[in-house]
Amino acid sequence: MKQIIIIGGGIGGLCTALALQQKGLTAQVYETVNEIKAVGAGIILAPNAMNVLARLGLADRAKALGMELEHLELTDAAGKKLMPVPNKEETIRDFGFAMIALLRSSLYDLLLKALPPNTVLTNKHFERYEENADGVTAHFTDGTQATGSVLIGADGVRSAVRRQLLPQVQLRYSGQTSYRGVANMALQGAQAHIAREAWGSPIRLGFVPIGFGQTYWYSTVQTPAGGTDVDKASAKRQLLAWAQEFDGISRAIIENTPDQSVIRTDMYDLPPLPTWHSGRVVLLGDAAHATTPNLGQGGCQAIEDAFVIADQLNRLSAQQAPQHAFAEYERIRKPKAELVVARSRQLGSMVHLRYGWQRALRNGLLRRIPASMGKKQSQDILALNF
Numbered sequence: 001m002k003q004i005i006i007i008g009g010g011i012g013g014l015c016t017a018l019a020l021q022q023k024g025l026t027a028q029v030y031e032t033v034n035e036i037k038a039v040g041a042g043i044i045l046a047p048n049a050m051n052v053l054a055r056l057g058l059a060d061r062a063k064a065l066g067m068e069l070e071h072l073e074l075t076d077a078a079g080k081k082l083m084p085v086p087n088k089e090e091t092i093r094d095f096g097f098a099m100i101a102l103l104r105s106s107l108y109d110l111l112l113k114a115l116p117p118n119t120v121l122t123n124k125h126f127e128r129y130e131e132n133a134d135g136v137t138a139h140f141t142d143g144t145q146a147t148g149s150v151l152i153g154a155d156g157v158r159s160a161v162r163r164q165l166l167p168q169v170q171l172r173y174s175g176q177t178s179y180r181g182v183a184n185m186a187l188q189g190a191q192a193h194i195a196r197e198a199w200g201s202p203i204r205l206g207f208v209p210i211g212f213g214q215t216y217w218y219s220t221v222q223t224p225a226g227g228t229d230v231d232k233a234s235a236k237r238q239l240l241a242w243a244q245e246f247d248g249i250s251r252a253i254i255e256n257t258p259d260q261s262v263i264r265t266d267m268y269d270l271p272p273l274p275t276w277h278s279g280r281v282v283l284l285g286d287a288a289h290a291t292t293p294n295l296g297q298g299g300c301q302a303i304e305d306a307f308v309i310a311d312q313l314n315r316l317s318a319q320q321a322p323q324h325a326f327a328e329y330e331r332i333r334k335p336k337a338e339l340v341v342a343r344s345r346q347l348g349s350m351v352h353l354r355y356g357w358q359r360a361l362r363n364g365l366l367r368r369i370p371a372s373m374g375k376k377q378s379q380d381i382l383a384l385n386f
Contacts (some may be wrong), residue, residue, distance in 0.1 A: 042216025
């Protein structure tokens, strides 16, 4: 197989290049920005992602860059638990790894250093692709071209590759916008290794220790799409006003966040696509199955995609067309990825309820969920099927 073109240098694109090159296949990544850097603040690598990184030889290095979480907590604004969540020992027993929290920039740096030099070409704005019987050519806005055997669109939620492949597909707005940041604050005592998400009346607020004296936090609020803040300082002031119903630790985390590091992003996902591939072109990660971040699985699902697409391309015989590998990749990955999108959207719809009686009813129902149901749902998402 000739060179494989990867459009997009995010987590999915970098992991795909690494998985392909470890199998002896040549891959080149083309990224729009001038410099590869993380989009966002922190990330939790769940056991499904960690098991893939272990196959790529990166699990130990990923663990060293972040924090092993003892467990996750879901609470109401007063700190009262809403439902049982497996702890670290149970997660390791069932899936081999604990949850690892780290900076997105640390994960990007790890992946880039694991790739051979010059694997990623930056400042390459993808414009369109053309196919023929022998290969596919990517055209860039600077007038350059790249030709390969196949093209993998790993260019994110607003994928230009998907726009050409499936022009009828439209993103779905979740009804929520998110705020994120990294506080220069280390959690102490019982909170030092626990990720907590609390559901209040106007906002949801979560925080995750990531080590090295820092804490990643996120918040969501129900609002029309396209809203903006006067500036990042005013956004932080508004968050602190909303956070008055939460405990002092939650507010202190926001207070210890530099204004300029506060990030706002409207939350979109994709409906199930009719297909992820056509001819010599295939979609991967958010380009194929963008999800809201409610389950923390966006990057993890892209990492799963990366391993499977590389494995299937490596299995192709000289007589088989790339579509054979794409069909197998889609058969393995599409049901689970779409399950994650659906569950994440469902969870998001439960968070921001308008009336107090609705929130009280929801909280009461969540507290009655048996632990066995939670374990089954974890198994569906955290176990690998390849």
